[in-house]
Amino acid sequence: MRLTMETYPFRDPTLPLEERLADLMKRLTIEEKLALLPTQQAAIERLGIPEYHIGAEGAHGFVDREGVSTTFPQTIGLACSWDRRLFREIGKVIGEEARAYFKKSGKGGLSLWFPTIDMERHPRWGRTEEGYGEDPYLTGELAAEIIRGAQGEDPFYLQVSCAPKHFFANNNEKNRGSCSCSVDPRNMYEYYLPAFEKAFLKGDAYSLMTAYNEVNGIPMMIHPLVRDLVKNTWGLEGKGHVVTDGADVRCTVLLHHYFETHAQTIAAALKNGVDTMTDDPALVIPAAREALQQGLMSEAELDRAVAASLRVRFRFGHFDPPGICPYDQPVEEGPESPRKRALARRAVQESVVLLKNGVPVEGPQRPLLPLDLSSPIPSGKGAKIALIGPLIDHVYSDWYSGNPPYRVSVMDALRPLVEDQWGKEGFICERALDEVCFTTMDGRPLVIDGDGNLRIGKVPPETPAAVFVREDWGWGANTLYSPERQRYLETKESFDVSRQPAEGEDLWGEGKGYGDSPLKVTASTTLNWFITTLYNLVPAHIASRRERSGIAELTKDGPFQHEAMQEPKDGGTEQQRARKFAFSEWRKTDTIVGSPFIEKNCALYREGPAFLRTWNSKTLRIDKEGNFHLERFCTEPTPLMMHLLRDGIEKAVEAAKGAETVILCLGNNPVINGKEEVDRPSLRLPPYQSALLKAVLAANPRTVVVLMASYPFMLDEEERAAPAIVYLAHGLQELGNGLVDVLVGRVSPAGRLPLTWYEREEGLPDIMEYDIIRSGLTYQYTRRPVLFPFGHGLSYSRFTYKDLRCSSPRLAPGAEVSIRCTVVNEGPLPADEVVQFYVAFYGSKAPRPLRSLKGFERLHLRVGEARPVEFRLRAEDLAIWDVRQGRFWVEPGRASIMIGASSEDIRLSTEIEILGESLPPRCADSIEAWSYDSYQWCYLHEKRGEPIPAVFGTTKRQEKLHGGAAYGVVNGEHPQKSKTPFQGQGLRAPGEGKNDRNGSAQDILESVLWVLYREIDFEGGKTVIEVTAAAGPGTTLELYLDSLEGPPHAVLPLPTTTDICAIPDAPQRPDLVWATLAFPIAPIEGIHDLYLVFRGNLALHRFRFGPTASASVAT
Template identity: 35%
Template sequence: MTAPTPHTPPFRDRRLPFAKRIDDLLSRLTLDEKIGFLHQFTPAVERLGIAAFRTGQEALHGVAWMGPATVFPQAVGLGATWNTDLVRRVGEAVSKETRAMRARDERVGLNVWSPTVNLLRHPLWGRGEEGYSEDPKLTSAIAVAYTRGLRGDHPTYWRTAPVLKHWLAHNNETGRDVTSSSVRPRVLHEYDLRAFRETVEAGATAGVMPAYNLVNGRPNHVSPYLNEHLRTWTDDDLLVCSDAGAPSNLVDSEHYFDTHEEATAAALLAGVDSFTDHGTDSSKITARVRGALDKGLLAESDLDTAVRRQLSVRFRLGEFDPEYDPHAPTKDFDTPAHRALAQEAAEQAVVLLKNSAGLLPLAPDTRLAVVGLLADECKLDWYSGTLIHRSTPLEGLYERFGAERVEFAEGVDRVLLKTRAGTFLHVPEADAADEVRGAEGALDPALLAGRTDLPALTTDPAGTELALIDWGEGVLTLRAPDGRYLSVAEDGRVRASADQPGGWVVQETFRLEPHENGHLLKHIGTGRPVSVAADGVRVADEDPEIFELIIVERGEDAVTRVTSQADVVLVVAGNDPHINGRETEDRTTLALPTHQERLLRAACAANPNTVLALISAYPYAVDHSALPALLWTSHGGQATGTALARVLAGDVSPAGRLPQTWYADDSDLPDLLDYDVIGSRQTYLYFEGTPLFPFGHGLSYATFSYADLETRTTDDSLHVSFTVTNTGDMTADEVAQLYGRAVDPAVPRPRRELLAHSRVTLAPGERKELTFDIPLSAFDFWDVSRPGWRREPGPYELLAGASSEDVRLRTTVILDGEEAAPRPVLRRGLAAADFDEQSGIAIVDRTKTSGDAVTPAQGTSGELVYRDCDFGDGISEVSVTVAGEGVVDVSLDGGAVLASLTPQTPTSGPYDYTTVTAGMLAEGVRDVHVRLRGPLRLAHVGFSG
């Protein structure tokens, strides 16, 4: 151990606490150096021996974008395991691989932007694959486990520094940088903030990343909640990193500020510490910061605050104590343990949704027909690493049952595309010198992606038979016989040059649009039609080719051919994570793509013993009435196929559980932009319909009994215990779930709400007692009348069982709490956003820096209800604080309008408020109804005697 010398600066002195070392280093930085720290790519400070640093390394389910890495199941699949110990181990493996990869490539960052803790409120959200659950309790439990694994166990030095995404209320890709999520206070505190709060309070989080959207009319990157809420949950310095391009959005797309200097200053003052914008070019951000300083919008002390938070993370990562850093270097990369863990995670993520005829597990001598677009695929998503190992369902079944017992038909349509000249599209063979295949014969994406040196498609008299893969909603991909996908490179030519669809802008997707007596082949990435030219096939606006589509074989015919003689048919269906639902693109329907529905019907018609395995990032609304068995798993990473085969064979009993509600129909869904989970009865917490499959659902090859439910209440917690026994004949996992609900609530409360869960492994006949200590605060709700948290006194029902609807045990406990009291409107009036009920209302920003107001959502009219307002001995006057123009009508108990208030002249802008007063008589406790007419903003209603 080397002792500091007299010339060692204090920031290099390990004996000092981090805070003092940061103080010293901060004092040594020049203003220009501090400004440089504010961009994602922080330059080195050579005179102090400080290395360059960048925030941001994607690590959602493995190290992403940095080449080969162990690929674990998608985040929603990790959520489906309901196994916090497993997820912690996955996080630990990912962090070790991050360190190992950094040792080889300094571009790999240790500040990891993961996990995503946005709640899976709406199943059509394009990024649903990135979250864990629709439930805040389960989400935070899984997120805490993952961040603890990423952080590591050392008390001082972190292996990686996880940043949570995306703050806040972000569940739509459609207009994601301009739409505002209207989040009432109860939903804000009870739902959206909760997953972040519980994860931050657990102490393994380095910071958060704000989302692109606005919340209540204000961009998340200038959200007052960062300081009002986030930074009050911990004493640690939290780093807030902007999302890519979002600082510029404040001016360019959102038009929230007039200048970039104003926007940058506002974001920094709101709590953003690192600006991810313009890629590696920091010049624009640094110029904006300098401009903000010159205009007096920022002080150097504001920069100090942000730089301090960045340095806090870097010190915790051991950057300034390399000789003491226990995490560097490491060789833990693609180890046998990590491969085994990837398989274990994939196995635990499989959810058995239906097994009505006991068809599963399959007998060892089963003759299988395997069909479907996902049957021989191991799909990656936008946040995956490059596969080192891969296992498709077909490969897994070959390995488990023997290739001689498995027949396969992909079920795609085989087509020829005929030109007006009578020739056909032709895919030139790839010359051996093109090296399009890797060492094991698999197509190598590193060699194929975006290549312009491969020959472009041509036409000839015979043509090339193409696989036309229909992904639904008119989106298709075309694949050559050797497995290469048709793709468009920057030069506009069409080549067979991709191993899979992928990329930020997918260049492998097309549409066939009816035109005259044939079809235009439209390339979705460029929006241009395919044209046949002398120098090869290209996309171009001029002279589009009109193709005749000749179907050589329909997918259904191939399915029928291989299924009729099989004992069991396995249809493997689902989505490609780069198509029809991903970042930047929401889904439009829960329905399975039409082509896959046709394949499923063909399989069922040919053989009633048909099993459907859905491999998807999202729920589907599937008619399973003709299916004896149905399974779901997310895209499971490198071990997808092996895991599915082992579950089908009964080597592993399935124990995954749904982390979100599977709805039966699109009509069950609210509008994608309706964030009021209480008012529109969203998620299992409030949904009153009949789901296709409920939250927490999942079957097993074993059976389990529940007994001995007991409770005991202390001053601040509820102790609950019950026993679970494996009554089946094989060792299996059970996910025991505990829910609670208020029996007779005064305000709308969840139908039931997850309090705790435990995934346990039990041998046949084994019995285990499970115990849970539930903090009494778990029964609180946000009371808008005070405002603050309150627990109603009275009865609460506890429900223990195998899902939110499969309840095996129940009991009722009586809890103490605070009695409800009428709203003290004479003292505080009514904050407009603290309503009990609303119709046609959106919450908007009262000012650009803080506060809420309300306005008609469509600009015409809307109504608010405030329950149990106490007017005491009486009032004679009502006032409203409003901006804009329009009318505010006030009534009591839904009766006649007692006062209509309108500004004499419209105010000058949305933040220019005026107070309007009118006479109104009221006494006692009454419900206040406020109706807004016109595009005005209401901030407050006051009453006086």
């Protein structure tokens, strides 16, 4: 029988999947396979295979840029629910709407790039809104549920596929496209990887997205852990596929400078488990072809990668006859259906966290929330409620939001409730924003012409100066909104919301732009990839002489002064041709208009002479003819006079005094001062909002502060004096309804924080500090003052915990215990309670978490209802990553079992004995340098060609970090100020208990670069040490036994092999020269702790001790 496109075996749904896949693969030519390597997979017309685009977003609702979809609260807000069932239901809606989009587009929508499960160990991360918090257990559990909900329940077919991202250690935006994150084995296996593991083993994810960053010197799109761990250990091999992040193929050459050519990148990616390239097909296909032709990769490796993505497409039903795949059935339920509206509202309700609910100094002596709208308005007050703040009538979207079918603001939801009872006079609304206008210094007004251009008007003015509502988001970030035009002021670089930069496009050049003015009042929203509506109003009186004569000079150390951006000579190499892809650099920039000369209080500069600086660091100059110019290097910037027409804070105080109770809505705009590519400049409220809060609170102490934000804040003493504080993330379509349901008591709040809210930002480590153990980050290790702890959240009801029972007082490896208790609602309202189960381990040889989440359950309890709760604990849940053996190990010791309402509100506790085995001593025969027990001033980076990194220490790095900027910040103190680098970590200081400590030893401990390896067994006596290292001039390696007191046991003068000073800071990667050398040492016997002290610039990969040497002996 002659086969046709319809009768090929790969089209037969009755055949096994692998048989169908094999049939399809053998029919593809090499060129057709290459065309399936990019995420924009080409059509194979001769086989009847349509074009398909891999990639779509679904963080908190499916993203249809051209249509509408159900939008839920930002992911960090959803995580506040701690509700597995809610996540499963939301996942189902996302999957359904992705399928509906695929039916409409016919090209994509089914391969979702979500959830974002990067561990949020630092609160300044710009993309905090996208993640699930700082805890790997909570993140993994919630991610698994939303994945299973989205992918569907069919045993074969997938509704969609989910790609958890970004694998891994991706928690900084600045330099994300080029940086290397130093992650040691314990942090890696105990903290950064478990959430991803659960996404695959429990969530059954069918895809993965790699991160832009490097881990220990290797870009993640070519990292061996993708193959070895995700594919081979977690089971994605033969099941699903791995994609890179956008444009990461070119970034590996242009930003990481890891390879010379894209062909090398693609070959390395395929060899290490990546299957699909999220980059321009015009780049990927020729590069992959070149890799084949040069023998950098084999056709078998190409086949494996292409088959991986096709295997998932088979599960989508792409190659089945119509009507076979159950998810092909038409979906009649749209985003506005009652079910989806109710789910979106419930999601907001469950995301609301009641941080504080005290009794105000005025009015009835009861907690301020829930609001009592029925009680009489007190004498002297004209209104029941004053709703104040810049967020009262806004429902903000973020970059990963879909377009909601409708938006309900707080004002929309609260106004009718109050006015129905008290009339219009009972409700006051005040956005509390300044209104300003601008003139030149000689009095000519800035006006808006008929085309929306901002121009200079005539004198005397025929048209008054244009009025703008100024939203001051702090740190030099302002938007200017024209109430008359109902548009924002924007610069000439105005883009479609969904548009990202094109190759060769230079938005940093000069020019006046469209029309006669580079400034136009035409933007309907601030939402954009490039926030072209942002302006810095630089106070002229604080600008230095250099700034007044050339403000743009402040950018001389800015993001675009990079070697790759210079014009290449003679056409240049592929790296140098980065200029032709000008926006490869936006992958690594911190694009924000905030200026380094804006002092702490300068954001409150509200009128007077000011320079206008744009989002991309250009400054306004007005020439003699009155034409506007925006110039990046402006030598004669033109100041404008900013006039305050309406005082927003004054109006807010007036409104606050006129009402019984104030609802003050503060927070952030999700695309300003914290977003993809932009880390937060501070944890504080914007200074304008801080001043507003303090003024309103002074005017009316009955103030409820509502923080609507993508991330946690630090509140000072005056700010947190408000009697009631509520937090929720931006909630999109049902934001107002869900929040007001909680404020008025229709629903009791039960949201819980998935992140620690620190009391102070001072003392937090640099955002590039990825060692949470040593730096004391997250609730597991921090001893810093905390404003609101992980897991915190209050209720309108009252719950009692009782009857804690453990099924056994002992727990051995391979066994588990059951922990039970009873929770009773003894309060006045039916309410939800989130019961949290924590464990702390005592008796370890290594620093352990103060406590770790091991279980949680969200319960709904009627008034008076008692509900039993059960958690199960395995001994393996308490295992530590043993750096000596490279695997998890259950130690003997005691475990504190804790059940409570937050990580610091523990209601019940007991202890059980853990029957583990003591960690065996290290074998001296072979030690990988990165398997240390502790360190100071060093970092991990690649030894090229090896999956195991080396320990690097350089004098340059030590000088850079010695102030505690990145490493060694403990308990909020710099190491030179703290008692020991181990203080507060539950581990004795090195040598403590063995030798008396003295000042000189302490000085050595705190000032030199050292690495510690505990309990090395020098059985039989060792007289030679063999090291594999790269060393700069004049470098020595010192060996100390048991402590840093006294003289070293040995000093190894390492011969110069290379210059490593620049790693990893240089734009180009030097080729390091490594050597394996043996040195005779005085005999060592028994078990000892070993300190290695680096003197000079040194990279150490591994070392061993022996009675004889296997390498040449250096004398």
